[in-house]
Amino acid sequence: MSFLDRFKSQPRWKHADPAIRAAAVAEIPDEPAGDEVLLELASSDEDVRVRRAAGERVRDVEALVRLARTEADADLRRELGERLVVVAVEGPEADAARALDGLNDQKQYAAIARSSAHDTIRTAALGRVHDSKALGGIARHATDPQTALDAVARLADPAELLNVALKTDHKDAGVAALEKAAEAAAGDAREMLETVASRAKNKAVSRRARAMIQAIEETEAARKIALDGWQRRVAGVMAKVEAIAAAPAGLTAREELDAAESEWREVAAAGAFELDPDTAARFGALADAARGAIAEHERSVAEERAASERRDALRAARTALVERVDAARGDDLLDAVSQARTEWAALADPSGPGADDERAAAGFEQAGRRAEERHHKREEIQRVNARLLELSTEAEQITSAEELSEERWTAVSEEWRSLLPQSDGLDPAATERYAAAEGRLAQRAEERRAAAERARRQHVQRIEQLIDRVARRAVAEDLTLREADRLTRELRTAIEAPIDLQDRERQTLLDRLKAAQTALGPKLHELREMDEWKRFANAAVQEELIAKTEALRAKYGFDNPEGPKPEDLDKAAHELHEIQERWKQAAEAPRAQAQALWHRYRQAADPVQAKVREFFAARSEERKGNLERKLAIIERADALADSTDWVKTAEELKKLQAEWQTIGPVPRQDTRATWKRFREACDRFFTRRNADLAERKETWSANLAKKEALCARAEELSLSTEWDRTAAEIRRLQAEWKTIGPVRRNKSEVIWQRFRASCDTFFDRYKRRDEIDLQVKQADREALVSELESLVPAERADAGEIQAPEVAADIAPPAPMPVDNAALLERVRSLRSRWNQTSPAVRQGADPLSARFMGALERLMAAYPEAFHGTELDAEGNRQKMEKLCEKVEGFLKGVAAPASGSQALAEMLREALAANTIGGRAGEESKWRAMGEDVRQVQASWNRLGPVPGEAGRQLTERFHRACSRFFDQYRRHVPPAAQPQRGGRPVGVR
Numbered sequence: 001m002s003f004l005d006r007f008k009s010q011p012r013w014k015h016a017d018p019a020i021r022a023a024a025v026a027e028i029p030d031e032p033a034g035d036e037v038l039l040e041l042a043s044s045d046e047d048v049r050v051r052r053a054a055g056e057r058v059r060d061v062e063a064l065v066r067l068a069r070t071e072a073d074a075d076l077r078r079e080l081g082e083r084l085v086v087v088a089v090e091g092p093e094a095d096a097a098r099a100l101d102g103l104n105d106q107k108q109y110a111a112i113a114r115s116s117a118h119d120t121i122r123t124a125a126l127g128r129v130h131d132s133k134a135l136g137g138i139a140r141h142a143t144d145p146q147t148a149l150d151a152v153a154r155l156a157d158p159a160e161l162l163n164v165a166l167k168t169d170h171k172d173a174g175v176a177a178l179e180k181a182a183e184a185a186a187g188d189a190r191e192m193l194e195t196v197a198s199r200a201k202n203k204a205v206s207r208r209a210r211a212m213i214q215a216i217e218e219t220e221a222a223r224k225i226a227l228d229g230w231q232r233r234v235a236g237v238m239a240k241v242e243a244i245a246a247a248p249a250g251l252t253a254r255e256e257l258d259a260a261e262s263e264w265r266e267v268a269a270a271g272a273f274e275l276d277p278d279t280a281a282r283f284g285a286l287a288d289a290a291r292g293a294i295a296e297h298e299r300s301v302a303e304e305r306a307a308s309e310r311r312d313a314l315r316a317a318r319t320a321l322v323e324r325v326d327a328a329r330g331d332d333l334l335d336a337v338s339q340a341r342t343e344w345a346a347l348a349d350p351s352g353p354g355a356d357d358e359r360a361a362a363g364f365e366q367a368g369r370r371a372e373e374r375h376h377k378r379e380e381i382q383r384v385n386a387r388l389l390e391l392s393t394e395a396e397q398i399t400s401a402e403e404l405s406e407e408r409w410t411a412v413s414e415e416w417r418s419l420l421p422q423s424d425g426l427d428p429a430a431t432e433r434y435a436a437a438e439g440r441l442a443q444r445a446e447e448r449r450a451a452a453e454r455a456r457r458q459h460v461q462r463i464e465q466l467i468d469r470v471a472r473r474a475v476a477e478d479l480t481l482r483e484a485d486r487l488t489r490e491l492r493t494a495i496e497a498p499i500d501l502q503d504r505e506r507q508t509l510l511d512r513l514k515a516a517q518t519a520l521g522p523k524l525h526e527l528r529e530m531d532e533w534k535r536f537a538n539a540a541v542q543e544e545l546i547a548k549t550e551a552l553r554a555k556y557g558f559d560n561p562e563g564p565k566p567e568d569l570d571k572a573a574h575e576l577h578e579i580q581e582r583w584k585q586a587a588e589a590p591r592a593q594a595q596a597l598w599h600r601y602r603q604a605a606d607p608v609q610a611k612v613r614e615f616f617a618a619r620s621e622e623r624k625g626n627l628e629r630k631l632a633i634i635e636r637a638d639a640l641a642d643s644t645d646w647v648k649t650a651e652e653l654k655k656l657q658a659e660w661q662t663i664g665p666v667p668r669q670d671t672r673a674t675w676k677r678f679r680e681a682c683d684r685f686f687t688r689r690n691a692d693l694a695e696r697k698e699t700w701s702a703n704l705a706k707k708e709a710l711c712a713r714a715e716e717l718s719l720s721t722e723w724d725r726t727a728a729e730i731r732r733l734q735a736e737w738k739t740i741g742p743v744r745r746n747k748s749e750v751i752w753q754r755f756r757a758s759c760d761t762f763f764d765r766y767k768r769r770d771e772i773d774l775q776v777k778q779a780d781r782e783a784l785v786s787e788l789e790s791l792v793p794a795e796r797a798d799a800g801e802i803q804a805p806e807v808a809a810d811i812a813p814p815a816p817m818p819v820d821n822a823a824l825l826e827r828v829r830s831l832r833s834r835w836n837q838t839s840p841a842v843r844q845g846a847d848p849l850s851a852r853f854m855g856a857l858e859r860l861m862a863a864y865p866e867a868f869h870g871t872e873l874d875a876e877g878n879r880q881k882m883e884k885l886c887e888k889v890e891g892f893l894k895g896v897a898a899p900a901s902g903s904q905a906l907a908e909m910l911r912e913a914l915a916a917n918t919i920g921g922r923a924g925e926e927s928k929w930r931a932m933g934e935d936v937r938q939v940q941a942s943w944n945r946l947g948p949v950p951g952e953a954g955r956q957l958t959e960r961f962h963r964a965c966s967r968f969f970d971q972y973r974r975h976v977p978p979a980a981q982p983q984r985g986g987r988p989v990g991v992r
Contacts, residue, residue: 018047025053031770039063048073055080061087061095065102081108088112088121092728096121110134113151114142122147126154136160139177140168148173158184165196165205174205182212190216230273237264238279241286248293249301257290318344318360325367333375337368384422385430391416392430395437404444460501463494463509470516474523481527488524491517534588541586542597545579549604552576558607573612576605620667627666630674633659637681646689653682697744704743707751710736714758721776723769730759781838781849788831789856791824793863821867828860828873858950873947875954881946882957885939889964892932893971929975936968 012024025041028034041054043066055067055076064087068080085108087099096118103109112125114137122144129135129151138151140163148170155161161181168174178196182189190213197209240260244253264283268275321340328336344364395412398405416434420426470487473479495513499506556564556572564572589597633656640656643649666674710733717733720726743751765772835853861868861875868874943961948954 018045018050021045021047022049022053025050025057028057035060039067042067043070048076052076052079061091061098061102065098068102081105084108085111088125089115090117092724093118093121097124100124106131106134110138113138113147119144123150126150129154132157132160136164139164139170139173142170142173145170145172149176152176152180155180162192162196165209166200168205169202171202171204174200174202175208178205178208178212227273230267233263234267234275234279237267238283238286241283241290245286245290245293248290248297253290253294253297257287257294261287315360318364322360322364322367325364325371328371328374333371333378337371340364341368381422381424384419385424385426388416388419388423388426388434389430391419392433392437396433399437399440399444404441409441456501459499460509463499463513466490466494467512467516470520474516474519479523479527481524481531484520484524484527487520488517491520531588535590538586539589539593539597542583542589542601545583545586546597546600546604548579549576549601549608552579553604553608558611564611570615572608573615576608576612579605623665623667626664627670627674629663630660630666630678633663634674634678634681637678637685641681641684642688643685644692646692649685650689653685657682699741700744703741704747704751706740707737707743707755710740711751711755711758714755714762718758718761719765720762721769721772723766726762727766730762734759777838778849781835781853784831784835784838785849785852785856788828788853788860791827792856792859821864824864824867825871825873828857828868832857854948858948858954861948862950868947871947872945875947875949878947879949879953879957882943882949882954882961885943885946886957886961886964888939889936889961889968892936892968893964926976929972932968933972933976936965936972940965 012020012027015021015024021041025038028037035058038054038057039060042051042058042063045051045054051071051073055064058064058067061084064080064084068077068084071077071080081103084099084102088096088103089112091099096112096116097120100109100112100121103112106129109125109128110131113122113129116122116125122142126138126147129138132155135151135155136157139148139155142148142151148168149172152161152164152173153176155164155177158181161177161184164177165174165181168177178193178200182193185192193209193213193216197206197213200206200209237260240256244257244260247253268280321344325337325340344361391412395409395416398409398412466487470491473483473487491513495510495517499509501509552558552572552575558564558572583601588594637653637656640649640652660678665671714730714733717726717730737755742748857873861873865875870877872878949957
């Protein structure tokens with residue numbers, strides 16, 4: 001560095017003093033160039049304080065990762081790692097992933113796994129943790145229960161598992177840790193489980209520990225119970241064998257001994273407990289003794305058993321005979337009783353009859369009598385059931401016949417009712433058949449009654465309708481003779497036919513019929529006279545039509561040898577058709593002339609009719625050809641109807657439709673059918689095409705709705721000031737937009753431009769985000785200014801106008817409105833506090849809002865001096881304090897020579913700098929000036945804390961103070977080298 005370079009202005013962050021560089025970090029602007037400077041300082045500055053200050057302002061995650069990896073200072077590297085941990089815990093998922101990759105400390109991984117808001121980040125961080133204590137900490141303190149559970153799954157240290165079970169808040173993790181710890185402890189688990197049950201933080205873990213303790217206790221109790229049961233079982237088996245040896249006469253003694261020996265073998269073979277030799281030997285001796293006693297008893301009992309068995313067999317056979325007789329049923333019952341008597345006689349006791357034999361014989365005789373009574377009763381019931389079955393069949397036949405016989409039905413029903421109580425076990429089909437016959441009988445009776453009533457009502461209704469119709473038509477103008485004759489015949493028939501009604505109703509109805517007949521009579525006579533006149537008039541019309549027909553033959557040359565022209569045949573047919581239609585209208589002529597007139601008409605019309613028929617036959621052939629062409633078109637249309645090539649097929653069908661129009665008519669009977677087939681083929685295709693189009697329209701509509709929702713969301717976000725979050729959200733919306741299918745072509749560009757405009761609006765604002773933030777801050781400051789200005793009393797409307805001196809003297813300033821001084825003071829203090837917390841948006845030059853704010857505050861203090869008296873905004877008190885501060889600064893300048901100007905000042909500065917660099921300077925003088933500099937700065941701070949002084953006096957004091965400070969610091973810089981001067985921060989002097 002040259003000598004003059006030392007006086008050039010250099011960035012403070014390049015200063016040789018590390019403290020100055022560290023302080024200058026805060027002055028580096030937030031812009032790309034500034035970010036590069038911060039990153040350079042944070043990575044390569046030799047002083048750790050500078051690197052720390054620069055690193056605190058680095059916000060880019062990738063940069064933080066690089067700094068954390070390359071930082072040599074352990075404390076700073078730890079701080080950078082903690083910042084990365086914060087990003088991984090609280091930042092967006094992408095930044096969190098990058099921050100996680102920049103860490104390598106187990107504790108930091110554990111912190112991220114415990115607290116990260118993202119599942120993937122927590123999982124990745126947990127996968128990098130291998131330390132047992134760290135895993136235990138995650139299991140205890142993780143915010144996500146699943147993460148805590150995963151940490152327990154990877155934990156194997158019993159002590160840590162126990163610690164997790166005692167201290168975790170998560171139920172699943174605590175229970176899992178408890179179970180793993182208990183499994184590791186094996187036989188010593190009870191003490192550990194008691195500790196967890198009494199001290200666990202989570203109640204579910206405590207409950208699980210108590211349940212496991214209970215299970216252990218239940219296992220021990222079960223083993224003790226099993227031992228006691230086994231011992232009792234051994235003693236019981238030996239007691240059984242002793243009892244058998246003492247009483248071998250029991251019927252099941254040998255089976256009991258075998259069962260006891262089998263049970264003894266089972267007891268001895270049990271693996272849980274072991275028999276002693278003495279007990280085993282004692283049991284063998286007892287078993288041998290019991291077996292000998294049983295054999296002796298069996299030999300003595302064998303003979304008694306044989307005799308008893310013979311008596312029992314005889315008794316059993318007799319009892320079986322009695323039971324067989326009692327159980328005998330059916331047609332062979334008497335034969336069975338006779339056979340039983342024969343068998344009974346053969347069962348005589350060889351030892352002679354006894355009392356039991358006599359009782360058995362009496363019981364056998366009673367059983368035989370009961371069997372005979374059952375046989376007679378059964379025969380009677382069978383007879384009754386057979387008759388009831390016949391009656392049910394007869395009843396079914398009677399009710400199913402077309403003609404019902406009342407006498408037969410009465411006889412059958414009476415006999416059925418008399419026999420039914422005597423029956424037993426009657427076939428349900430017979431009962432159902434008879435019930436169905438009764439139902440049919442009742443139904444037929446009801447149908448006959450309903451039919452008779454319906455016929456009567458219909459007859460009366462027809463008569464009523466006839467009377468009404470005669471009444472209407474008798475006065476109608478369009479009543480014809482034929483209709484009148486028919487109505488007269490119907491009236492006559494109704495009068496002569498009998499009516500099934502009561503006498504009074506029948507007479508009333510007959511009177512009405514006769515009245516209708518009387519009313520219709522004159523009209524019938526009149527119509528008959530009019531018919532005669534009409535026939536007479538029709539004769540003249542028929543003469544006229546015959547003349548026209550004869551003229552038609554001459555008009556179109558039907559009598560010529562060459563015949564009529566083809567083009568005239570259609571006209572002749574048309575005119576002949578009109579003549580025929582008129583003939584039909586005048587067909588009724590006088591009966592004496594009708595046949596002659598008709599003969600003349602046919603002679604005139606038949607030649608024309610023959611030629612016309614030939615003409616129409618030729619045209620029919622032509623129309624058949626047209627039909628074949630149209631059928632060919634229909635086949636082509638049917639072949640195209642199921643096509644899915646919508647555009648090409650639609651054009652082809654339109655050509656077929658045009659060709660159809662060029663073909664002439666077809667036979668009349670085929671016109672509608674052919675047109676229907678052709679139209680159905682076309683409609684089938686166009687219906688399918690329309691359905692496909694409708695389906696595509698639905699898809700387009702759904703896609704349009706999704707894109708409109710994205711547009712609405714993008715428009716909602718376009719004015720957001722949460723820049724990073726909104727930018728990520730809009731990028732997500734753009735990615736989602738690409739996944740949505742197409743929309744209708746005429747709306748595609750419109751919706752795209754709408755979405756793009758919203759995104760462009762936000763990203764344009766995103767590029768200008770610093771400017772917008774400044775505008776927002778400026779708007780906040782302007783709102784504070786406006787609020788303060790609203791407190792200032794309004795001036796007169798003509799205050800700004802220039803008045804003549806004599807007029808101006810008479811105009812008094814407007815009196816301020818009465819206000820609450822305490823409320824006004826609090827509000828102004830609040831506004832000043834909020835104002836001081838803001839920063840000006842104007843980086844260079846004067847801030848107009850600051851001037852407006854100070855001007856409004858001064859006007860308010862001038863308008864309401866009583867409200868601010870004795871406070872920091874008291875104008876008079878502030879003025880006095882300002883004067884004292886000005887005098888204090890000016891006192892430092894007394895005795896100091898005025899600075900030289902021009903080259904002399906520069907030479908003086910060079911000499912002082914050279915002296916300071918070569919011989920050490922004047923230490924005492926510099927210390928004095930440093931002390932005075934600190935005093936002046938304290939005065940400046942006191943000045944900044946003062947409130948404003950309105951008017952010219954305040955401005956003069958401010959200028960005076962600034963001049964004094966400027967003069968002092970000019971002298972200060974001459975006496976104190978730049979490297980030794982403390983850095984000044986904060987706001988400029990005079991800004992309050």
